Amino acid sequence: MSTQNEWPLWEIFIRGQHGLSHRHVGSLHAADAEMAIKNARDVYTRRNEGVSIWVVEAAQIAASSPEEKGSLYEPSNDKVYRHPTFFDIPDEVGAM
Amino acid sequence: MYAQMIKSTGEGVKSLDEMEPQERAFQERINAGGKIEPKDWMPEGYRKNLIRQIGQHAHSEIVGQLPEGNWITRAPTLERKAILLAKVQDEAGHGLYLYCAAETLGVTRDQMTRDLLSGKMKYSSIFNYPTLTWADMGAVGWLVDGAAIMNQVPLQRTSYGPYARAMVRICKEESFHQRQGFDIMMKMANGTEAQRKMAQDALNRFWGPSLMMFGPSDAESVHSAQSMAWKIKMNSNDELRQKFVDQTAPQAEYLGLTIPDETCKFNEETGHYDFAQPDWDEFFDVLRGNGPCNTDRLEARNKAWDDGAWVREGLMAHAAKKRAAKLAAE
Numbered sequence: 001m002s003t004q005n006e007w008p009l010w011e012i013f014i015r016g017q018h019g020l021s022h023r024h025v026g027s028l029h030a031a032d033a034e035m036a037i038k039n040a041r042d043v044y045t046r047r048n049e050g051v052s053i054w055v056v057e058a059a060q061i062a063a064s065s066p067e068e069k070g071s072l073y074e075p076s077n078d079k080v081y082r083h084p085t086f087f088d089i090p091d092e093v094g095a096m
Numbered sequence: 097m098y099a100q101m102i103k104s105t106g107e108g109v110k111s112l113d114e115m116e117p118q119e120r121a122f123q124e125r126i127n128a129g130g131k132i133e134p135k136d137w138m139p140e141g142y143r144k145n146l147i148r149q150i151g152q153h154a155h156s157e158i159v160g161q162l163p164e165g166n167w168i169t170r171a172p173t174l175e176r177k178a179i180l181l182a183k184v185q186d187e188a189g190h191g192l193y194l195y196c197a198a199e200t201l202g203v204t205r206d207q208m209t210r211d212l213l214s215g216k217m218k219y220s221s222i223f224n225y226p227t228l229t230w231a232d233m234g235a236v237g238w239l240v241d242g243a244a245i246m247n248q249v250p251l252q253r254t255s256y257g258p259y260a261r262a263m264v265r266i267c268k269e270e271s272f273h274q275r276q277g278f279d280i281m282m283k284m285a286n287g288t289e290a291q292r293k294m295a296q297d298a299l300n301r302f303w304g305p306s307l308m309m310f311g312p313s314d315a316e317s318v319h320s321a322q323s324m325a326w327k328i329k330m331n332s333n334d335e336l337r338q339k340f341v342d343q344t345a346p347q348a349e350y351l352g353l354t355i356p357d358e359t360c361k362f363n364e365e366t367g368h369y370d371f372a373q374p375d376w377d378e379f380f381d382v383l384r385g386n387g388p389c390n391t392d393r394l395e396a397r398n399k400a401w402d403d404g405a406w407v408r409e410g411l412m413a414h415a416a417k418k419r420a421a422k423l424a425a426e
Contacts, residue, residue, distance in 0.1 A: 005412050006206045009199065026265070027196045029205060031408075032415035043189050045184075046267050047269075 008056040010036040012043075014050035022054050053069075098156040098220045098244055098384070099149040102329075104275045108318040109325045126327050131257040134200035142326055146256055148217070149328060155212045155219035161187045163227040164236060174231060178275055180233060186269045193262040200258045203258015213398050221379060222309050224387030225301070231291075232282050235298035239306040239344065245270050246312070246340050249301050250330035259328070278347070285351040290354075299348065300356045304374040310337040312376055324412035338368055345369045380408050 007029040013022035025044045030036035036055040045053070065071060080086050089096050112120050112194035119139055125132070131140055161184050168184065171177035195205050211217040222240055227233065248270060254261040311334040314320040323329035340362070348355050360371045382390070 005409055006204060007408065007412065009196075018300075026193055026262070027199075028192060031411035032418065035411065035415075042194055046185070046189070063135070066133070 007031050010040075010055045011038070011058050011061060012040045013054040013056070014040075016050050016053075017050040019050070022052065022094055027048070027058060033057075098247065098309070099152040100218070100309070101221060102145060102149045102152065102319065102323065109321050114148055123325070126255045129253075130255075131260065132255050133257045136257045141322070141353060142328070143201050145323065145326070146328055147198055147201050147261065149196050149323075150198040150201075150259055151203070151208050151211070151217055152219060153380060154191045154198060154208070155217055155221065155262060157187050157191035159214075159219040159223045159241075159397060161191075162393055162396055163223055163389075164227070164233060166227050170230070171233075176280075183237070183273050183276060186273065190266050190269070192266055194259075195258075197258040209401065213394070213401055215385070217392075218383065220309060221382045221387065222391070222410045223380075224382050225305050226389050228301075229294050229298065231280070231294035231298035232302070233278050234280030234284055234295065235302040237275075238347070239277075239279050239299075239302050240271055240309070241273040242344060243306050243309045243340050245274060246336045247331075253327070253330065255327035269297050271380050272409075276381060279350055281353075293352070296353050299353050303356050304378070307337055307340070307371075307374040308376075308379045308382075310334075312379070320335060325348050341369045341371045345371075 008031075009027055010030055010033075011027050014023050015022045015027045026041055027037050028036065028090070030039050033055055040053050040055060056082050076082070110119075112123060115123060118137055122132070122136075122138060132142075162186050164180060164187075168177060168180050172178050179213075181403065194206060198208060199205060208217065209385060220275075227236065245267065248263055248267050252260055252267060254260045254263065256313075281295055281298075284291045286292075287295075312333065314333045320332065324332075343361070345355060345360060355371075357372045360369060363370045381387070385391075
């Protein structure tokens, strides 16, 4: 029961049938990538959830940290002009 | 529930004014319906409680495979066998989603497994009862999964993101479980006299233990108050138990089966069904390890873990060898 030998954790991404991107669905343990894909098929696609699987070893993922939330995302708060609804287009112009 | 008798580590609920700024911000986020994610700051008590609760929930899913696995090879038709196999496979998946959610809190899978196998961590009392006949497969799906759904649906809104997301997946699949159980009950209840008797007998044996799944009344419990403030528990045990009885009693009537409780009747005044409390002495005795199947269940899990050791180690050795060969080739 040694912990050193615990199978690594893999993050699983599945692409559904309708042309959307791969989406994170969860994680699982596996000895290697091949086994991670097989297990992902059994665990995450039992009900036709997808047609393509990506597996990434969790230790390989770099993530932003919650402390950076302000500096990373706040700058876009005051840039409302980036949204199309910022601009009033007269009705007579029609759909745009 | 699948996680019963979780004692919080705190000493009752602090008011916002009593909290340090960090904890206040955390609690305010929860109050506003926000989610807590793995890398966010959280009080130690929140983390510890969640590990216990999610861990116990995960263990219940895994141990819960045993009473049903008992009937896979003896299912009455090939179709029933395929359905039961799919259901038990789902339970393995549910255990896995939950273990992964717990792991985001900084505990390893192996540690949780060790704590289950040593008896340090618990699983739901319901899985310490035997499944004696095929009708029990119906009763388990209908009552046990039905009770589980009562608790799991609100947990989709729990404050901890990974737990809530695991619950969303689980709830989608639980509905299949309950319906397949009710389908078995319909078949049996409308079958021969012997089949009807088996269905009634299964209901008789599983009714009390199903009510116990929600845990004893916790109206006065400080542990529950803290868990509810943290939104890792969404309803009181009594509230969920009442909801379960209200939902299940008319279904039993539809089946033409009798709930083994003479006092179980619709009460016009309250708008709910009255019912008798299950035998709580029995409940505590089962939690202490004295249920009919406690020993069998833990032995089966320990055997699976020990017998699988060479596979786990062999596959790791194989993966290391392949990695080394790939590096050498580059």
